[in-house]
Amino acid sequence: MTQQKSSLYIFSITLVATLGGLLFGYDTAVISGAEKSIEAYLVDGLDLSSFVHGATISSALIGCIIGGLISGYFSSAFGRKKSLIVAAILFLLSALGSAYPEFLFFTPGEPTIALLLTFNFYRIIGGIGVGLASAIVPMYIGEIAPAKIRGRLVSFNQFAIIFGMLVVYFVNWGIANGQSVEWIDEVGWRYMFASEAIPALLFCTFLFFVPETPRYLALKNKDDGALAILTKINGAASAKSILSEIKQSVSTSSEKLSTFAYGKTVIVIGILLSVFQQFVGINVALYYAPRIFESMGAAKDASMLQTIVMGLVNVLFTVIAIMTVDRWGRKPLLIIGSIGMAVGMFGVSGLAFANIISISTLLFIIVYTASFMMSWGPICWVLISEIFPNKIRGQAVAIAVAAQWAANYLVSSTYPMMMEYSGGLTYGLYGVMSVLSAIFVWKFVPETKGKSLEQMESFWKTPTTKNSKIS
Structure with a gap:
């Protein structure tokens, strides 16, 4: 081919x-x-x-x-x-x-x-x-x-x-x-x-x-099928050597290993990455966007038009993240995004306390969502796919993903009740979570830019990283 x-x-x-x-x-x-x-x-x-x-x-x-x-x-x-x-x-x-x-x-x-x-x-x-x-x-x-x-x-x-x-x-x-x-x-x-x-x-x-993936086919000992797909994708010259590497990887990863084989630190960091991604309140903006804009005085169809503006901003800043994540690194983007989200949510909170509903509210929401989409939106998933050692990745990702959806449910289901009590306090809480997410990344999340998965595995094996600050 x-x-x-x-x-x-x-x-x-x-x-x-x-x-x-x-x-x-x-x-x-x-x-x-x-x-x-x-x-x-x-x-x-x-x-x-x-x-x-x-x-x-x-x-x-x-x-x-x-x-x-x-x-x-x-x-x-x-x-x-x-x-x-x-x-x-x-x-x-x-x-x-x-x-x-x-x-x-x-x-x-x-x-x-x-x-x-x-x-x-x-x-x-x-x-x-x-x-x-x-x-x-x-x-x-x-x-x-x-x-x-x-x-x-x-x-x-x-x-x-x-x-x-x-x-x-x-x-x-x-x-x-x-x-x-x-x-x-x-x-x-x-x-x-x-x-x-x-x-x-x-x-x-x-x-x-x-097709099915060559890795799965190799796992099921369907080597001929795996080789055929690898040949289509990589060419005949490389396919056999890649299949050999896959078979070796499959053999290694099939060993019975505890999820905590590399210590609890990496699992806890993965869970907290997922939880913070939701505790900053992003899905409130996604699920309740028209209601938020209606509260500013927009008609129902106009409020939905404003969600389109927010959607375009989301796409633009996701592209920015994709273009910069391998140049700037994961940690700088996450910290910058956290600061931007805090500014956005504290701005909305202040306006809510002052009972001011205007275009400035929309601008603060856009600052907030743009900051999330250039940082925590895509990069949380990137880090979750990178920080876990090969041998426990499947188990660890399952734990992190389940924690993420559980946190998502908690935030989204409590939003209407919290807003009945106080809109200013609700948005202020999301702002506080944004600040805490920046501190968490700065103190505990390792930079993975330029590191192979094997290097990350060695990182977690190092005794000092298990019992000290991770930077």
Whole structure:
């Protein structure tokens, strides 16, 4: 296979895989346009509390935790490709079920507790798909891609996540634009959820045309299949030597090792990276963006247009992160991002305490989200894929990803209740978390720029790093 054909083949496989990332972002943000309608129909219609509303809007995150926890088992037992097909089917079922939860058993327009639980069930199904995709898509791309371009190709997945959010902001705005609040609350929100079925169906279909990863095939002793794929990707000259390295790696990683074989420090750092990524409050901005903008006095369709502006900012600053992470390093970007997030959240908090609602609020939110997208958004995932030693990476990543989704659920589900108490204190708390995240990175997170995974493994084996400050 010529170099040009090989590059096209790799790019095509990566493009299909990143549809999983796009659906990750799409499913995460689709709720932003529908959450007020869901509140009107299933929460206010049943005279339930703001806590129930927050739990309903965040219910998909329960599925994300489950999906993250089972991703290791699924990818090992059924393969990376089949696990992604399962995720695609779950996305499709969730999109259709969330759009019309009354299907077969309930009467439209008549809210009941059973209908509320059914809606949450469909959202949790989608969340399991997100959890699977969040862990397996980067794994799939990493195991397919040639070493020299692996980092770049894996980074496309983060871009796809943010792009998926931007796409759904456009979709939600297009559905709501020019429509009455009554129509949106009755019908529009259903179209928003149903729109996810289109990329989910494309993802499921295209997955049947991509190969399983050579690493998984080698793990299952299907060496001929692994060699055939490696030859297509890397050329015949390199394929055999790469397969030999994979077989050696598979043999080594199959040894039974404790997750804490390298001490608790690396596991705790991985968990705290995940937790801080959520405790700074980013998913509040993603899930509740239209509501925040409406509180500034914007009409419903105008508020959704403002989320598009925020989505464009997110894409731009994610690209900046991808372009600079290997030049500036991980730690500087994380610290700069934390400072920017603190400025943004403290600004919003101050304006809330002063009861000032203006364009300055939007500007502070943009500063906050831009700072996150150039730092903690993509780079947290980069570090989680880098800091863990090869032999415990699967176990450790599962723990970190589950902690991340659990923290996400906690923050998102408590937001409405906290806002009822005090908006200023709520945003101020996220600002404090941003400051603490900067201190945590400065004191404890190692710089991984320019280091091989084997060098990181040696780093954690060094006794002084286990019992002293990590810099």
